[in-house]
Amino acid sequence: MIVQIKLNMPEKSYVKDPQETRLGMAILTSSIDLIDSIGFENITFKKLALEVGTTEASIYRYFENKYQLLLYLYAWYWAFMNYRITTETFHLHSSKEKLDYAINMLISREESNVPISMINQHKLYSIIENEGIKSILTKNIDTVNQTGAFSNYKEIVSQLSAWIKDISPSFPYPNMLVTTIIEGAHMQHYFAEHLPRLTNTEDNQDTVKQFYQLLLTTMLNTSKK
Amino acid sequence: MIVQIKLNMPEKSYVKDPQETRLGMAILTSSIDLIDSIGFENITFKKLALEVGTTEASIYRYFENKYQLLLYLYAWYWAFMNYRITTETFHLHSSKEKLDYAINMLISREESNVPISMINQHKLYSIIENEGIKSILTKNIDTVNQTGAFSNYKEIVSQLSAWIKDISPSFPYPNMLVTTIIEGAHMQHYFAEHLPRLTNTEDNQDTVKQFYQLLLTTMLNTSKK
DNA sequence: ACCTTATGATAGTAATACTATTATGATTGT
C-alpha cells in the first residue's frame, strides 16, 4: 500500500505546487530519478521534460529553474524527516531513546517502513547525500532562507537539541553536535563510496553509523560528569 | 615581502599550468576575487576574462571549464595546507603538539604569516568553505580522483591520523575523526554566517574552534582509557 | 453548455560554453 502524504511546503519553494497535480508529482518522481542518474549539474529542464513526457514550458510552470527544484526536494526531505521523527518517536518514553532513534534515522539510509507516495526514497536519500548541500551553498542563501526553505531542518535540529539538553543540561553545543553528526554522516557515506582514504570504512558499511553513535555518546557522557 | 611558492599540482588539473606564466597567475588571483564576490555558479569565463583583462579563449587555454578551475583552486589549497603543516610543525616535538597545531590551522581562518604569492588567502579560505565541497560532489568524482586531484588532502588526513594513532593507538576511526572535524568546521562557519539556528555561535565566533577542539580531545581521551 | 484551468505545441531570444583562425608581439636559441 502506498500512502500519499502531502507535506506542507513553504510557498516560495515552487511556482505552482507540484503536490497538487498529477504532472507535478510526475515531475518530482522523474527529477529524483534523473538527478540520481546523471547528477544535478547535468540535468536540464529539457531532458527532464523528455523523461516526464511533457514539455520544457510545462516544467517552468512548476519551478523557476533547477535550483528551485533541488531546493524543493531538499525541503521535502526535511519535511518528511520531521514528520517521521514526530510520529515514530511519539511512543518512546525517554529523551535518550527518542534522540537515539532520531539520530539513527538521520544517519542511516534505512527507509520508512511506510512507502511514501510514489517517490523513490532510496534515490531521494542518495540525492540528499550527494547534492543536498548545494541547495545551501548558494550565493542567495539569505534570500532563500527567508522563504522558510530550511524551517523543517531547523525544527529537527531544535528538537534533537532539546532532547540533548534533557540528557546533558550542561552541554553547551547541542546544535553543533547535531548538525556535525547529520552532515558528517552524509559526507562520510559519500567518501566511503568515492574517497575511501578519507574514511575508515574498509571493513564494513556500518562504520559510519558506529562512529557517529560513539561520537554522540562520548560527547554527552563527558559533559554529564 | 611576498614569497612566490610554486606548488606541485597534479598534471590533469589544468590544460596549461597557470603557475608558469603571468597571465596564468592573473587568472588565478582574479578567479578567487570573482568567485568570492559573485559565487561559483554565477561566474563565466567571459566575466572572468573581463576581470583579468584578457579574452575568453585565453582562459580556455589554461582550464577546460570552470569546474576544472574550481578543482584547481581546491587542490591548490590542500597543497598549500600540506606544505604549511609540514613546515610549521617541523619544530614541534610531540605528536600531540603537531596534531593540535595542524587542526587549529585547518579549522581557523588564520592566515599563514608568510604572505604567499599574490593570492588573497582570506578569499581563498572563504571559497574553500563556501564552494570547495562542490569539487568533490560531482558525478565524475571517480575520474577526477584518479588524476590525483585530492592527493594532498589525503596526505594531510593520513598524516594527522598517524599522529592520532601515536596518541591513542586503539582509536579505531582516525580518518573519520579528522575529516569530520575539517569539513564540519567549514560548514559550521558557513552556518554561523547564514543559518545560525543550525549552530551555537550566538555568543562569539570562536565557538566553532572550541567545539571541534573539545570534540578531538574528548574522542581521544575516552579511547585512551 | 460554459467557464476555468492545465497542458501541449511551437517559436523565439539572450546568454552560455565552447572551438577555430589569424595576426602580432615577445622570448629564446644559435
Place this chain on the structure above:
DNA sequence: ACAATCATAATAGTATTACTATCATAAGGT
C-alpha cells in the same frame, strides 16, 4: 642579429542552455 617558437589578442562562429511568449486544445467543475 636573425630565425624560429610561443603566448596572447582579436575576432568570429556554433551548439546548447535557460528561459519567455503565444495559442490551441483537452479536461474538469458548475
